Amino acid sequence: MTRPAPAKRPSPPRAEAPAEGAWAAKMNRLRQRPRPQNKLRICDDTQLRQRVEETEQAAQRARIFAEASPDDEAAAQRAVEAEAAAEQARAELDDASDVLTFLALPRPVFEELIAEHPPTEKQAEEGAVFNPDTFPAALVSAASFDGMSREEAEELLNTWSVPDANDLWEAAWQVQQESRVELGKG
Template sequence: MSRPTQAKRPSSSTSSGEGAWAAKMERLRRRARPQNRLRVCDDDELRQRYDDAEQAARRARFVAEANPGDELAARQATDADSGRDQALSALDAASEFLTFRALPRPVLEDLLAEHPPTEQQAEQQAIFNADTFPAALVSAASVDGMSQEEAEELLNGWSAPDANSLWDAAWQVQQESRVELGKG
């Protein structure tokens, strides 16, 4: 004669473990995808003024940290930081910013599949069509709503270094990892 089996109740440790996992999974789902921001500023004088102010602030902080009791060095570091902040504000006001966000993996893979390399490009081990994919990616990754036609216009109309910076801003964010393997 066999005994009827009873449904096994989850122990409280199993329930709390499941709850902890559910909370962790929810946090993982809510993670924001990485973003890159490209500054576009044609005012060389403002860019140079900011670079100079940043270097001066770095030097002043170094001197202040090397001389902890020196009030003059501390005040000079504070003044240099303030000068850097003012130069940055002026640079920001004269700049346009383009923001790019990492695409979900399946979306990026679909985009790559839509722009396969030509035979000649494939022979050189390209993973996408260099003539069509860059504008498609820039557009797809744009947080600002840039169309593919607008991306193509900028990539073709800007100087090579500026166009490369635009491409890099959209491509590099696709390669950014914020996880690491480690020993637990």
């Protein structure tokens, strides 16, 4: 008994290649993309941070109420005033804060930095990819847009409270993990 030959599937339509000039322009835009960045705000004024949170919540409630009552001019005015108060509180917070900025490193630089801080044998057995005693300060320094030295990063990581030191590390680490592309979209 002979089996029929399998049906040939049609070839998918061939996409038109972009014109060379269009590709060159696209490649130029890809080369010019800014690296992702992450900011860490440091403000020791807990009352001011609390006031910002409260004014932002009040502005959100006023905005929701105004949207639910579109004919209520007084509600609309309260929403405008609440947003202005929140904006003022945010400006005061900005003035009272120090902001550290961290940039994503180019992939080869990041990989080289990891290679420069290999885990100890025990750390590797526990699944570490880098030495958690030396790599954090090196990454914080390397990713610092502000010019923080490795010694300064190490000092802050060692002298700040655990949550603050963790936030410093996370600000530098998270920006290295940020993706701004989408697979299969378009």
